[in-house]
Amino acid sequence: MNQLPLISTSDAINPLFLFIYGACLVLLLGITITMIYFVVRYHRSRAPEPTSQVDGNLMLEIIWIVLPSILVLAMFWYGWKEYLVLRTVPPNALSVTATAQMWSWNFSYSDGKTSNKLYVPVGRAVRVELVSKDVIHGFFLPAFRVKRDIVPGMSNYVWFVANKPGSYDVFCSQYCGTQHSAMITTVEALPEDQFATWLARKEAPGAAGKIDGKALAEEKGCLGCHSLDGTPGVGPSFKGIMGRSEVVVTKGTERTMTVDEAYLRRSITEPGADVVKGFQPIMPEFGDLKKEELDALVEFVTSVK
Amino acid sequence: MSDMQQAATSFWNDTGKTGLTSWIFSTDHKRIGLLYFYTTIGFFLVGVVLGLLLRIELMAPGRTIMGPQTYNALFTVHGVVMIFLFIIPGIPGAFGNMVMPIQIGARDVSFPRLNLLSWWLYIIGAVIILTSLFSGGGAPDTGWTFYVPFSSRTGTNVSLAVFGVFIVGFSSILTGVNFVTTIHRLRAEGMTWFRLPLFTWSLYATAWVQILATPILAITLVLVMAERVLGTGLFDPTRGGDPVMYQHLFWIYSHPAVYIMILPAMGIVSDIIPVFSRKPIFGYKMIAFSSLAIAAAGSLVWGHHMFTSGMSDTAVVVFSFLTFIVAIPSAIKVFNWISTLYKGSISLEAPMLFALSFILLFSIGGLSGLILGAAATDVHVHDTHFVVGHFHYVMFGGTGFAIFAAMHYWLPKFYGRRYREKPAIIAWGLMFTGFNVLYFTMQVLGMRGMPRRYYDYLPEFGPLNLVATVGSWILAAGLILMLVNLFRGLFWGEPFVGNPWGGATLEWSVATPPPTENFEGEPVATHGPYDFSGVKK
Numbered sequence A: 001m002n003q004l005p006l007i008s009t010s011d012a013i014n015p016l017f018l019f020i021y022g023a024c025l026v027l028l029l030g031i032t033i034t035m036i037y038f039v040v041r042y043h044r045s046r047a048p049e050p051t052s053q054v055d056g057n058l059m060l061e062i063i064w065i066v067l068p069s070i071l072v073l074a075m076f077w078y079g080w081k082e083y084l085v086l087r088t089v090p091p092n093a094l095s096v097t098a099t100a101q102m103w104s105w106n107f108s109y110s111d112g113k114t115s116n117k118l119y120v121p122v123g124r125a126v127r128v129e130l131v132s133k134d135v136i137h138g139f140f141l142p143a144f145r146v147k148r149d150i151v152p153g154m155s156n157y158v159w160f161v162a163n164k165p166g167s168y169d170v171f172c173s174q175y176c177g178t179q180h181s182a183m184i185t186t187v188e189a190l191p192e193d194q195f196a197t198w199l200a201r202k203e204a205p206g207a208a209g210k211i212d213g214k215a216l217a218e219e220k221g222c223l224g225c226h227s228l229d230g231t232p233g234v235g236p237s238f239k240g241i242m243g244r245s246e247v248v249v250t251k252g253t254e255r256t257m258t259v260d261e262a263y264l265r266r267s268i269t270e271p272g273a274d275v276v277k278g279f280q281p282i283m284p285e286f287g288d289l290k291k292e293e294l295d296a297l298v299e300f301v302t303s304v305k
Numbered sequence B: 001m002s003d004m005q006q007a008a009t010s011f012w013n014d015t016g017k018t019g020l021t022s023w024i025f026s027t028d029h030k031r032i033g034l035l036y037f038y039t040t041i042g043f044f045l046v047g048v049v050l051g052l053l054l055r056i057e058l059m060a061p062g063r064t065i066m067g068p069q070t071y072n073a074l075f076t077v078h079g080v081v082m083i084f085l086f087i088i089p090g091i092p093g094a095f096g097n098m099v100m101p102i103q104i105g106a107r108d109v110s111f112p113r114l115n116l117l118s119w120w121l122y123i124i125g126a127v128i129i130l131t132s133l134f135s136g137g138g139a140p141d142t143g144w145t146f147y148v149p150f151s152s153r154t155g156t157n158v159s160l161a162v163f164g165v166f167i168v169g170f171s172s173i174l175t176g177v178n179f180v181t182t183i184h185r186l187r188a189e190g191m192t193w194f195r196l197p198l199f200t201w202s203l204y205a206t207a208w209v210q211i212l213a214t215p216i217l218a219i220t221l222v223l224v225m226a227e228r229v230l231g232t233g234l235f236d237p238t239r240g241g242d243p244v245m246y247q248h249l250f251w252i253y254s255h256p257a258v259y260i261m262i263l264p265a266m267g268i269v270s271d272i273i274p275v276f277s278r279k280p281i282f283g284y285k286m287i288a289f290s291s292l293a294i295a296a297a298g299s300l301v302w303g304h305h306m307f308t309s310g311m312s313d314t315a316v317v318v319f320s321f322l323t324f325i326v327a328i329p330s331a332i333k334v335f336n337w338i339s340t341l342y343k344g345s346i347s348l349e350a351p352m353l354f355a356l357s358f359i360l361l362f363s364i365g366g367l368s369g370l371i372l373g374a375a376a377t378d379v380h381v382h383d384t385h386f387v388v389g390h391f392h393y394v395m396f397g398g399t400g401f402a403i404f405a406a407m408h409y410w411l412p413k414f415y416g417r418r419y420r421e422k423p424a425i426i427a428w429g430l431m432f433t434g435f436n437v438l439y440f441t442m443q444v445l446g447m448r449g450m451p452r453r454y455y456d457y458l459p460e461f462g463p464l465n466l467v468a469t470v471g472s473w474i475l476a477a478g479l480i481l482m483l484v485n486l487f488r489g490l491f492w493g494e495p496f497v498g499n500p501w502g503g504a505t506l507e508w509s510v511a512t513p514p515p516t517e518n519f520e521g522e523p524v525a526t527h528g529p530y531d532f533s534g535v536k537k
């Protein structure tokens, strides 16, 4: 197939940046130089008395209303035109759903494959559907000048195309709480064939068909809030959690209990049921985990000593 | 200040009352103005300390001096204090109260007791906001914008803080009502609309915005409280609500609020530049009308805060267009100020230096606003440090520097003593340098993709963040020097008598410091505000 490469969103928008910055620079220099010139030329040491009492000039006023108006209308028009580029997804785009939740990313592909990095093929447009599980987040991909808020209950999207292989940062741009600044991932742009291989690869089950609990904990974003080394985070640390005695708040009343397997399971699927004292009830529910996944997570958490 | 002979008949003591209660229950506009001045400057300093702490945390990647939750609370409190407790009440409450009634030849504002109530509401609101920091779930961590659904879910003390802001809003509305009535009803004989000083004009335009826009903030905040306390779900999509609706409501107030902050600052600069150039302002009517134009058109541009929110593309095109329209009256003012300098006799004393640097910093802020107004470029820089740099240029470089200009220009008039010139100039130099190092660097960081409200960042942003933090220290050094010099001067400095700047507006015709009744007998305005021909010094 001999296709022209798609114009990327950044290629469309960069010239607009240049245009506006150029105009700003000219205006700012004009203002600054005129001001400095007047201040020096008419400084009281050189001009002990004012040499004019002019208090207006209609012609000048008209000029400096009309010229800037034309300039800003050009900026408006150009800005709008390129904005439409951001909104118009080229045909045949690969569709990926990005699910944001406090404070992790999850990307899922049409065949059910999921990943916490956004793998994309080079040269093909990608349309990212933006879904939030809790509060408003933002999908920000600076390399491609792309950003859109991820609003719960609303279907927003962005599109971009990576014309070169590489790794590009993705930030959460809409403030979403304690670990907002840690809500970072990447776009991994792979050549078409490597991408196809990646997509086709099923998560290699371990020798005994087991899921890697640690990898899953990372993917689901657990480790964004729960440390493995005992440092307190947004949630209690996993270190030595099994058998620990905790004061929890259940429906408003405090009680002391010992962490066992049943407690761990409930804490993952219904985190609001018992909240450890001193922490906010903000953990998202992971009720849609498969049984094997839940088992693997519990086993992993238990193993952190 | 009480040992001055000319002060014997001033508002400081001519009623014979000088105790604390004679101040906090005073209905004299000058005393209320000073109450506002000291309280707003106090909150400004609190905000500055918080800002410096934010910058220290950002000095290097990873944890520097605080954890993420503390950082989030600090930028929220920094924003709330700076916006609601410093910059919105700052100029109208302090300098508006002190100067405006004298400028129009009045003895006081129309409703002196309402004026006192405004200040008290402000204090009560401020105390509630401060209480929210140390009680309940702790300092709010939502950002000053209180976006739902985060603000309705977080366990921190958002409800109380929002209630405090709600109360402060009423203070602002009452000031607006008072000023509109005063300017309509209490102008002296001969003080026609086109003899009003431009500072008064700007307060007039501002007052309308305060009256019309603030109630919308009040309603929005009540809805946030209802969302948290009663669970009304108006903004909760799982219950038929809409979080983007909240953003509309919030910005319908908060964008016009930007004009509550900047218009009076433009008024200050329009009063100072002619005095220090000994020339009438260029295009008086243009400047006056452009204030009204900004106040009116500025009410219709709130959506430019929401280009990426998911609102419709139709809304994006309309709000982008209107945003560029508001840019024009601001540009007109800049050109008029600069033309005023032409063939004048310019003296670069401290008030003038601050006023001229207002023009430059405000221009940088305004020009970077063009990037934000164009839909496509806004998408990239929205919610990054570019925006943080942009609004500090406008609010701090603009309004903040105008307040510093006003402090050097008018405060000596009210104290009868003055600061020393040289330290004032050095302080200005430090602040101007530090300011640009700090905020220009932040704009570059944003352009490179560093999001705002980020406690931590990727290592590639490290060097520029260090530069910005060093800038904040230079700025702080200048600020300390300026305040020490200013207050030392006001309390113990050289006497300030008569009309040393050579101002032609009415406040320069009354005794220094002004007597309680401002004028002996009925003042009559016989010439325009910038007619310097008859000015005696």
Ligand code: HEM
Residues within 6 Å of the ligand: B047, B048, B051, B052, B054, B055, B075, B076, B078, B079, B080, B082, B083, B086, B087, B142, B143, B144, B145, B388, B392, B395, B396, B400, B452, B453, B454, B455, B472, B475, B476
């Ligand atoms: C020395 C003085 C100041 C310093 C060092 C400073 C520093 C900062 C920094 C670093 C942030 C960004 C935090 C982030 O997004 O991660 C910030 C935010 C902010 N600043 Fe300042 N600032 C100063 C003065 C001011 C002034 C004078 C005003 C207003 C008049 C102001 C208003 C704000 C507002 C509204 C925010 C946004 C808060 C939010 O995101 O909710 N600041 N400041």
Ligand SMILES: [Cu+2]
Residues within 6 Å of the ligand: A136, A137, A138, A172, A173, A174, A175, A176, A180, A183
């Ligand atoms: Cu987020």
